[in-house]
Amino acid sequence: MRKISYVRAINETLHQLMEEDRRVFIIGQGVTSPWYVGSTTVGLIDRFGPERVIDTPVSENGVTGIAVGAALAGMHPILVHSRMDFMYYAMDQIANHAANWHYMFGGQLSISLTIWAIINRGGEQAAQHSQALQAMFTHIPGLKVVMPSTPYDAKGLLIASIEDNNPVVFIDERWLYNDVGEVPEEMYSVPIGKGVVRCRGRDVTIVATSYMVSEAVKAAKSLEKADIVAEVIDLRSLKPLDRNLLFESIAKTGRLVIADGGWKTCGIAAEISAVVTEKAFRHLKAPILRVTLPDAPAPASSVLEKVYYPNANSIVSAVEELFK
Amino acid sequence: MDILPDKLRLLYESMLRIRLFEERVAELLANETEIKCPTHLYIGQEAVAVGVCANLRKDDYVFSTHRSHGHYLAKGGDLKALMAELYGKATGCSKGRGGSMHLTSPDVGLPGSSAIVAGTIPIAVGAAMAFKLQKKDTISVAFFGDGAANEGVFYESLNLASLRKLPVVFVCENNLYSTHMPISACLMDTNIYKKAESFAMPGIRVDGNNVLEVFKIAKEAIENTRSGGGPTLLECMTYRWRGHVGPNFDIDKGLRSKEELDYWMNRCPINALEELLLNHSIMSELEKMQIYESVEKEVEEAIAFAKESPYPNQSELLSNVFKT
Numbered sequence: 026m027r028k029i030s031y032v033r034a035i036n037e038t039l040h041q042l043m044e045e046d047r048r049v050f051i052i053g054q055g056v057t058s059p060w061y062v063g064s065t066t067v068g069l070i071d072r073f074g075p076e077r078v079i080d081t082p083v084s085e086n087g088v089t090g091i092a093v094g095a096a097l098a099g100m101h102p103i104l105v106h107s108r109m110d111f112m113y114y115a116m117d118q119i120a121n122h123a124a125n126w127h128y129m130f131g132g133q134l135s136i137s138l139t140i141w142a143i144i145n146r147g148g149e150q151a152a153q154h155s156q157a158l159q160a161m162f163t164h165i166p167g168l169k170v171v172m173p174s175t176p177y178d179a180k181g182l183l184i185a186s187i188e189d190n191n192p193v194v195f196i197d198e199r200w201l202y203n204d205v206g207e208v209p210e211e212m213y214s215v216p217i218g219k220g221v222v223r224c225r226g227r228d229v230t231i232v233a234t235s236y237m238v239s240e241a242v243k244a245a246k247s248l249e250k251a252d253i254v255a256e257v258i259d260l261r262s263l264k265p266l267d268r269n270l271l272f273e274s275i276a277k278t279g280r281l282v283i284a285d286g287g288w289k290t291c292g293i294a295a296e297i298s299a300v301v302t303e304k305a306f307r308h309l310k311a312p313i314l315r316v317t318l319p320d321a322p323a324p325a326s327s328v329l330e331k332v333y334y335p336n337a338n339s340i341v342s343a344v345e346e347l348f349k
Numbered sequence: 350m351d352i353l354p355d356k357l358r359l360l361y362e363s364m365l366r367i368r369l370f371e372e373r374v375a376e377l378l379a380n381e382t383e384i385k386c387p388t389h390l391y392i393g394q395e396a397v398a399v400g401v402c403a404n405l406r407k408d409d410y411v412f413s414t415h416r417s418h419g420h421y422l423a424k425g426g427d428l429k430a431l432m433a434e435l436y437g438k439a440t441g442c443s444k445g446r447g448g449s450m451h452l453t454s455p456d457v458g459l460p461g462s463s464a465i466v467a468g469t470i471p472i473a474v475g476a477a478m479a480f481k482l483q484k485k486d487t488i489s490v491a492f493f494g495d496g497a498a499n500e501g502v503f504y505e506s507l508n509l510a511s512l513r514k515l516p517v518v519f520v521c522e523n524n525l526y527s528t529h530m531p532i533s534a535c536l537m538d539t540n541i542y543k544k545a546e547s548f549a550m551p552g553i554r555v556d557g558n559n560v561l562e563v564f565k566i567a568k569e570a571i572e573n574t575r576s577g578g579g580p581t582l583l584e585c586m587t588y589r590w591r592g593h594v595g596p597n598f599d600i601d602k603g604l605r606s607k608e609e610l611d612y613w614m615n616r617c618p619i620n621a622l623e624e625l626l627l628n629h630s631i632m633s634e635l636e637k638m639q640i641y642e643s644v645e646k647e648v649e650e651a652i653a654f655a656k657e658s659p660y661p662n663q664s665e666l667l668s669n670v671f672k673t
């Protein structure tokens with residue numbers, strides 16, 4: 026199969042979606058810029074024009090409200106937030122309006138909206154240009170949350186997000202943009218709410234999200250040397266969560282390490298730990314360990330960044346802890 | 350007079366429907382406990398909703414606030430479904446999931462009302478953007494109070510609507526109070542209509558207790574925006590007779606004086622139109638009585654309907670978090 030980069034997969038998908046469906050348009054900061062959102066939106070403005078490729082001033086809450094209103098009037102907007110850090114400004118429209126609208130009005134209206142949220146970090150960008158807020162959005166009823174880890178899933182989950190009748194937060198990690206993988210040229214969707222096993226194992230389950238999936242796969246390879254065969258699960262969707270996939274794996278391995286690139290307290294790893302403790306406690310042979318960001322803002326200095334961001338080594342250490 | 354007699358009688362009846370409905374709701378709130386949701390009465394402000402909505406088509410969108418009964422009824426929402434919503438019944442316009450602050454009537458162009466101050470302003474702009482993309486000649490109206498002029502998203506929305514010349518009319522109902530705070534304690538410059546100037550759009554102050562003036566000025570703004578002339582900000586000066594929430598007048602609480610309330614009650618928009626219609630023989634005493642009786646009957650039937658209707662089924666608590 027054809028291999029392309031993650032960033033090209035996103036770009037191709039946007040072109041295909043806008044070509045195929047007149048209801049789709051893209052709106053947000055930097056969508057006509059050659060660098061603001063990587064090169065994900067290259068060519069869109071030339072092909073579809075400023076009516077459907079709407080670059081906006083920095084008015085995150087207003088622009089998010091516009092996307093909500095356009096969805097109510099029958100469009101399928103793709104709303105871009107070029108950094109998750111800036112989304113705090115838009116929390117009212119996302120959490121109070123988009124998320125509640127379907128329920129609050131008795132299921133009569135829906136917001137078919139893709140909120141494309143980009144994590145852009147590292148490179149000494151510090152505390153306000155580095156945040157990964159997946160837990161915050163997963164907490165809110167009425168929002169679906171997906172986090173692809175491969176070029177294939179980036180395309181499939183983006184298409185699934187746009188096809189969905191609900192607000193979907195599609196969280197994209199720029200650390201993945203240069204990854205290369207197999208991506209079919211035609212359109213396809215990856216089902217929201219379904220995880221996938223990346224490595225089969227028997228001794229420990231490593232559940233990972235986004236860029237931590239490839240770190241988990243590296244960790245699993247390294248653990249083989251110690252004769253520990255790890256099963257790696259890529260969640261892909263944080264809400265709905267593929268609970269059965271987790272339970273099946275834990276029933277087999279009895280051990281769980283969760284690797285997520287967000288903060289520890291009340292984070293995705295905490296939630297998964299709770300779900301497993303509630304429903305699969307009898308299978309556990311060891312405590313559940315979390316590999317996450319520490320509970321601290323992102324630092325600037327690259328020396329500090331090296332110890333701030335978890336990686337394959339952090340996962341290996343956590344797994345070794347379980348076998349001590 | 351350039352408004353046809355039939356239209357004048359309709360304006361009268363529409364204001365009266367809101368008034369008689371809400372007077373009965375106030376009685377029910379004071380004397381019963383069946384309506385439990387926070388209820389913000391519109392009594393005194395009827396000319397604004399009616400004067401604006403009388404210029405709208407069914408497929409035009411109106412977005413409303415926590416004080417939403419007037420907009421709902423003026424746009425043509427079903428009175429029985431409104432009363433049932435206040436009672437928290439399954440037959441309510443939002444199936445008992447919204448209450449007084451969250452009314453919807455998608456069939457008549459009311460996609461919803463939000464209890465977050467200024468929350469629906471950008472949403473109205475977004476609907477207008479969708480209409481423009483869809484090349485429709487429908488327009489969108491955002492109703493909001495003077496308190497919304499303290500929210501940043503109000504300014505973001507005016508700017509974005511004007512930048513893209515969208516078919517939207519902003520209707521500020523300045524009732525002089527933001528909950529308990531007088532407007533002079535909230536805004537350095539209380540001339541809200543003048544904010545429009547910064548966004549290069551017309552801003553007009555209107556006597557919000559004069560339905561004919563509201564009707565005429567709204568008509569111009571709506572025709573202008575429908576034909577591609579861009580947005581207008583209307584500031585309708587009016588007054589709510591009751592307190593911020595609930596049936597009381599709140600003059601005993603030291604928030605405002607009896608004199609001030611009396612002044613505004615003497616400027617009742619419904620009495621003013623009634624006198625005009627009677628004096629110009631556009632409506633006879635007999636016709637007036639007939640309108641009263643028929644609206645009163647409608648309200649009583651709605652109360653009976655609401656009381657007889659079933660509550661939502663508890664087993665459906667979790668329905669409609671997502672649209673399937």
